[in-house]
Amino acid sequence: xxxxxxxxxxxxxxxxxxxxxxxxxxxxxxxxxxxxxxxxxxxxxxxxxxxxxxxxxxxxxxxxxxxxxxxxxxxxxxxxxxxxxxxxxxxxxxxxxxxxxxxxxxxxxxxxxxxxxxxxxxxxxxxxxxxxxxxxxxxxxxxxxxxxxxxxxxxxxxxxxxxxxxxxxxxxxxxxxxxxxxxxxxxxxxxxxxxxxxxxxxxxxxxxxxxxxxxxxxxxxxxxxxxxxxxxxxxxxxxxxxxxxxxxxxxxxxxxxxxxxxxxxxxxxxxxxxxxxxxxxxxxxxxxxxxxxxxxxxxxxxxxxxxxxxxxxxxxxxxxxxxxxxxxxxxxxxxxxxxxxxxxxxxxxxxxxxxxxxxxxxxxxxxxxxxxxxxxxxxxxxxxxxxxxxxxxxxxxxxxxxx
Numbered sequence: 001x002x003x004x005x006x007x008x009x010x011x012x013x014x015x016x017x018x019x020x021x022x023x024x025x026x027x028x029x030x031x032x033x034x035x036x037x038x039x040x041x042x043x044x045x046x047x048x049x050x051x052x053x054x055x056x057x058x059x060x061x062x063x064x065x066x067x068x069x070x071x072x073x074x075x076x077x078x079x080x081x082x083x084x085x086x087x088x089x090x091x092x093x094x095x096x097x098x099x100x101x102x103x104x105x106x107x108x109x110x111x112x113x114x115x116x117x118x119x120x121x122x123x124x125x126x127x128x129x130x131x132x133x134x135x136x137x138x139x140x141x142x143x144x145x146x147x148x149x150x151x152x153x154x155x156x157x158x159x160x161x162x163x164x165x166x167x168x169x170x171x172x173x174x175x176x177x178x179x180x181x182x183x184x185x186x187x188x189x190x191x192x193x194x195x196x197x198x199x200x201x202x203x204x205x206x207x208x209x210x211x212x213x214x215x216x217x218x219x220x221x222x223x224x225x226x227x228x229x230x231x232x233x234x235x236x237x238x239x240x241x242x243x244x245x246x247x248x249x250x251x252x253x254x255x256x257x258x259x260x261x262x263x264x265x266x267x268x269x270x271x272x273x274x275x276x277x278x279x280x281x282x283x284x285x286x287x288x289x290x291x292x293x294x295x296x297x298x299x300x301x302x303x304x305x306x307x308x309x310x311x312x313x314x315x316x317x318x319x320x321x322x323x324x325x326x327x328x329x330x331x332x333x334x335x336x337x338x339x340x341x342x343x344x345x346x347x348x349x350x351x352x353x354x355x356x357x358x359x360x361x362x363x364x365x366x367x368x369x370x371x372x373x374x375x376x377x378x379x380x381x382x383x384x385x386x387x388x389x390x391x392x393x394x395x396x397x398x399x400x401x402x403x
Contacts, residue, residue, distance in 0.1 A: 063209045065178050066198075068153075076212045077147035077175060083159075084132045086268060087150035087179050089353020090204050092120070093220060094213045095399050100144035101125050103132030108312045108351045111359050114381050117396045133159045141170045148175040148210060155181050178210055179203070182268050200268055204354055219398045220354055227358060227390045228275065231365055234372045235277060242303035242368065243281035245338075246270045248349070251307045253326035253333055257291040261308055269308050271357065272347050272364040278304070294332035304368065305338040309349025311363055312356060316378035319346050343368075355395065362389040 062072045081100040082088045088107060091098055097120065101107075104122050112120040126144045129136040136159060141149075153167045156177070160166075171177060182198045198206075201221065208217035235241070248269065249259040263270045263280040281302025282292075297305075305327070310319050324344045327333040338344060345367040348360030359380060366376035366383075374387035397403060 061209075061212070063178075063206060065180055065203075065206050068178065068180065071176050071178055071210070073210070077210065079145070079147045080150045081128060081141065081144055081146040081148075081174075082150045082179075083128065083156065084350055085150075085152075085155070085179065086182060086200060086203070086351065086353040087207070089351050089355050089357075090207050091150060092118075093204070093354040093399060094208060094211055094216050095401055096211065097121065098125055098150075099146045100128050100140065102127065102129045106132070106309075106313050106349075106351065108348075108356045110312070110380060111355050114359075115355070115392055115396045115399070118399055129159075136160045136162075138162075138166065138170055142173050144174070146174050149177045150179045150207065151177050152179045152181040153177045178207075200271065200353065200357060213401075215403060216398055216401060219403045223390070223394060223398065224354070224358070227361075231276070231361070231373070231389065234369075236369070236372075238277055241277045241279060242343075243279040244273055244304040244306050244345075245281040245297065245300065245302040246273060246306045246308050246347070248308035251310065251323055253323065253330055256293050256330075256332070258293070258297065259291055268352055269349050270306070270347070271352060272361040273306060275361065276364055276368070278368070294330070294336075298332065298335055301337050303337060303341070304343040304345055305336070306364075307344065307346045310346035311360055311380065312349050312351055314346070316380075320378075355399075358390050358395065365389065 059076065060072050060074045062070050064070045078096075079099040080087075080091055080096065082091065082098045083102045084106060088098060088101060092112060104125065107120075107122070109120055109122070112118050126140065128140045128144070136156070149170070156162070156167070167177060180198055180203060182200060182203055201224070204220070205217055208214050244263065246261040246263060246269075247258045248261045251258070260282055261267060261270050263273045263278065267274070281304075282296075282300050284296075284300075307319070307323050310323060314322065323346070327336070327339045327344055333339050345364065347364055348356045352360055362373075362383070363376065363380065365373040366387075366389075370376060373389060374384070377383055
């Protein structure tokens with residue numbers, strides 16, 4: 001039965017403005033410069049404020065988010081909490097920084113830093129836990145006071161010993177848990193036995209409805225569709241596309257053991273590989289939560305090996321030092337076609353929301369088909385202007401509500 005919840009989502013906690021100057025770490029440890037002129041910033045802020053104060057649907061309004069039910073909002077929420085997931089990136093894509101979060105060490109800051117006129121103020125984000133998977137304290141939720149929690153309670157229960165009553169207690173003190181995990185697909189050992197699976201833009205649209213920022217979502221959808229149409233028009237025929245094995249959870253070639261991730265439309269962390277039509281190079285059943293060794297990799301010998309998450313969490317030099325060179329220096333790794341051909345690539349990973357998705361898909365296309373999409377420079381910010389596959393300023397404009 002569908003549950004209906006009445007949600008009083010007032011102005012609780014911090015609302016961070018994303019318009020303004022950009023300053024932060026680059027892919028190679030450098031810093032970014034100032035953004036556009038203050039007049040443009042003021043315009044973006046005014047547009048964003050107008051969209052937020054005059055939502056497209058009059059309050060109260062209801063949003064249904066499977067499998068959790070219906071949520072009725074008496075006011076438009078202005079703050080949220082999040083744990084490691086696509087929802088941080090979704091919130092940022094809608095122009096709202098989280099009030100509280102965990103594990104900012106793996107947050108995709110580099111992409112926010114690259115975008116002009118977008119700011120990510122980590123110091124303004126309250127810590128919910130000691131780490132992404134441990135140390136949770138209900139008092140941190142109460143102190144942060146988010147209007148909504150962009151957290152799937154099924155995932156949160158994996159990291160705590162909380163019962164349904166504990167989740168309800170937090171909801172009553174803050175706001176509802178409205179997120180539905182989309183990171184893993186059917187039959188995946190970390191899929192929380194889900195019956196309902198959403199793709200990225202499905203949940204993105206739902207979150208836009210929660211925050212009443214549907215205009216931003218429509219602008220994102222249009223930009224995304226054009227971006228993918230342009231890429232698909234330059235892809236080689238399907239029977240000429242290479243195979244790839246995606247490795248994740250640490251990716252340490254010196255250990256000789258690898259966790260593999262399916263290339264599946266519901267596996268958000270390998271989305272760029274799937275949408276580019278790359279063939280899954282591991283055609284056997286992946287052990288549930290287990291690893292494979294070099295012998296298994298050699299038996300399948302894919303054209304490419306993709307390190308999941310390293311586009312987000314590592315600089316180019318760190319990727320080369322910790323992933324590429326260890327593969328090249330390993331006696332077994334040296335026999336892999338992907339290693340011999342220099343085809344070790346990196347993609348976005350678990351934070352792959354709308355913003356990361358663009359950068360990760362662009363990176364994958366360039367790493368696999370440089371003759372079609374331009375050479376991959378290594379550092380994310382070093383893509384030449386004339387070879388960028390999407391307009392960074394257009395993305396910033398949507399984030400800031402300048403649409």
